[in-house]
Each structure stands twice: as structure tokens, then as C-alpha cells.
Amino acid sequence: MKTWMKPVGAVLVAGTMLVGGTFLSGSLNSAASVYAAENDLLRNVINVVGSGEISVKPDIAYLSFGVETQADTAKEAQSTNAAKIAKLTTLLKDTWKIDAKDIQTGQFYVQPNYSYNEKEGQKVKGYIAQHTLNVTYRDLSKVGQLLDAASQAGANRIDNIRFSAENPDQYQAQVIEKAMANADMKASAIAKAVKRQLGVVVSVTQSGGGEMPIYMQKEMAQATADSGASTSIEPGEVTLKTTLSVTYEMK
Numbered sequence: 001m002k003t004w005m006k007p008v009g010a011v012l013v014a015g016t017m018l019v020g021g022t023f024l025s026g027s028l029n030s031a032a033s034v035y036a037a038e039n040d041l042l043r044n045v046i047n048v049v050g051s052g053e054i055s056v057k058p059d060i061a062y063l064s065f066g067v068e069t070q071a072d073t074a075k076e077a078q079s080t081n082a083a084k085i086a087k088l089t090t091l092l093k094d095t096w097k098i099d100a101k102d103i104q105t106g107q108f109y110v111q112p113n114y115s116y117n118e119k120e121g122q123k124v125k126g127y128i129a130q131h132t133l134n135v136t137y138r139d140l141s142k143v144g145q146l147l148d149a150a151s152q153a154g155a156n157r158i159d160n161i162r163f164s165a166e167n168p169d170q171y172q173a174q175v176i177e178k179a180m181a182n183a184d185m186k187a188s189a190i191a192k193a194v195k196r197q198l199g200v201v202v203s204v205t206q207s208g209g210g211e212m213p214i215y216m217q218k219e220m221a222q223a224t225a226d227s228g229a230s231t232s233i234e235p236g237e238v239t240l241k242t243t244l245s246v247t248y249e250m251k
Contacts, residue, residue, distance in 0.1 A: 058237070180244060198250065
């Protein structure tokens with residue numbers, strides 16, 4: 001959260017220490033003067049929230065996919081899964097030329113798979129091993145092809161795809177300008193409604209910066225792959241947005 005403030009009409013009263021009760025009297029007068037000035041200021045300000053957003057074409061994709069294996073023992077599930085994830089990682093690095101820094105383990109676990117019936121109660125029915133990779137990829141025109149290749153290499157989990165702007169800061173000025181224009185419009189309307197004029201900006205606080213991600217759910221990816229057709233992914237646009245809390249003086 002960022003805040004910009006401009007000093008406004010502060011009243012300073014200096015007290016002089018003299019004999020008797022002069023110091024106490026001066027302090028009380030000073031506090032009363034400051035209190036009056038603050039109340040006067042509060043009666044002459046407008047507080048509004050301005051919002052701004054822009055839509056841009058994404059230039060990066062964050063993918064989460066991996067391998068899940070079921071076996072009778074934990075060791076078998078883990079070793080089989082490890083071999084599949086090694087093959088998948090080699091594909092990403094050697095064939096798709098994805099840098100090692102753009103491949104990261106997102107989740108890894110080996111756990112029992114339970115079954116239940118009234119006669120036997122809860123019982124271990126094998127084990128599940130799962131290893132998920134978080135992959136950063138920048139050639140958005142080939143995301144669908146990458147998913148197809150990963151599936152053929154053994155990936156049987158595709159959790160989501162998130163498209164984004166790799167450097168959203170380059171759009172910050174545009175988003176802030178839109179938010180400020182929105183705040184100006186609201187404050188001007190309020191000032192006009194109360195038959196006053198809008199003065200200078202006293203303070204600005206920024207919050208709510210971010211983006212609206214686009215996700216591709218696992219069910220969608222599986223349905224596309226099971227149909228036998230190549231996976232088609234449309235990046236669309238991402239929305240970058242921010243809000244400004246702005247305080248104005250009124251004339």
C-alpha cells in the first residue's frame with residue numbers, strides 16, 4: 001500500500017513557560033486551536049475511491065501439471081512415479097528447451113489409498129504417489145502443443161494454466177491514471193452537488209493492485225485430450241487493476 005500526503009493548514013501555537021498557571025493555560029489554548037483546525041479541515045474535504053483497470057495481451061503462461069501413480073506398495077508407487085516425472089522433465093528441458101529455473105516442483109506426496117465397507121471398516125487399498133511441476137512458458141502460441149507432448153510423455157494431471165503479464169509494472173502508470181481520473185470524476189460530482197468547488201489533493205493511498213488470472217481446469221484439459229484432437233488454448237487477455245483512496249480539499 002502506497003500513500004502520498006500533502007501538508008494542509010496546520011495550526012501551531014507556541015506556549016511560553018511563565019510563572020504560575022500561564023503554561024497550563026497556553027497548552028489548553030494550543031490543544032483547542034489544533035482541535036478546531038482539524039474539525040474545520042474535516043468539514044472541508046471529500047474522500048473518494050477511484051478504480052482503474054486495463055486489459056492487455058498476456059506474454060507468459062504458468063502451467064501446473066504432473067504425474068500421479070497408484071501401486072500396491074508405497075515404494076512401487078514412488079519409484080514408478082519418479083521414472084515418469086524424470087522422463088517428463090527431460091522432455092521439457094531437452095525437447096522444449098525450457099530452462100531449469102522455469103521448472104519447479106509444486107507438490108509431491110506418497111500416501112495410502114483407503115477403501116471402506118461396513119464389514120471390514122477402513123482398509124489400505126494401495127498407495128498413491130503424486131509429483132506436480134510448475135512450469136513457466138513464454139511461447140503462448142505453443143502452449144497447447146506443450147500440453148499434448150507432456151501428456152504423451154506420461155503427465156496425467158493438468159491442474160491449471162494461468163496467463164499473465166511478466167512485467168505488469170510497465171502498465172502501472174496507465175492503470176493509476178485511470179484510477180485517478182475516476183476519483184477526480186467522483187469528487188467533482190460530489191463538490192458540485194454540495195455547491196462547492198474542488199480543491200487540491202490532500203492524500204492518495206494505493207491498494208488493490210493485481211490481475212485477474214485465467215485458469216484452465218483439469219477436467220477441460222482431459223476432455224480435450226481424450227477426444228483425440230490437439231489441445232487448443234486461447235490466452236485471451238488479462239486485466240490489471242488498482243484502486244486509489246483520494247482525499248481532496250473543498251473550496
